[in-house]
Amino acid sequence: DAGVTQSPTHLIKTRGQHVTLRCSPISGHKSVSWYQQVLGQGPQFIFQYYEKEERGRGNFPDRFSARQFPNYSSELNVNALLLGDSALYLCASSLAGGIYEQYFGPGTRLTVT
């Protein structure tokens, strides 16, 4: 079975631009979470979606938004990019969110110049 997939793999953007990252969860999983990992740190929680509804939001500015589609795939959008947004963006899928184990995709490495 396919694991969590994310696209694109790498991305280079300029300050002030907008970016959309995509994630497809493991088949049968209905929850998707997004994390940001800056070099040298552990991943930081951004959003969790379950059954197309936002179930949790981390301490990130409103420039970050996300949504989940009927097929349970998800998009993370970041507006007005800042240099500090450069990071590995990870998507994690789980059966139903909450205490269920989460499985991570390979991530999208975003560089903002």
Add this chain to the structure above:
Amino acid sequence: RKEVEQDPGPFNVPEGATVAFNCTYSNSASQSFFWYRQDCRKEPKLLMSVYSSGNEDGRFTAQLNRASQYISLLIRDSKLSDSATYLCVVTDTGFQKLVFGTGTRLLVSP
């Protein structure tokens, strides 16, 4: 104070050694606990869940002490392939997110 604290290392050990990682968490209401492994520039991968009774998976043993808010991971007979960063993870009280430590880097040498 960070929600999850780990010694960043690196821990340099020879093959065959036993190594232990420790982690403390600040939220006494945390309910679920995990160790993830992350290779350089790769995604975190679930190594094992951690239960109050302790659990073992081959060469890996995890322990949880709720009273001390302390989690440990013991790796016996270290292999070169064990070289990675080990992330201590707890869930928040609402179970909505994973809270990660900064990770402990392990380097196993021949």
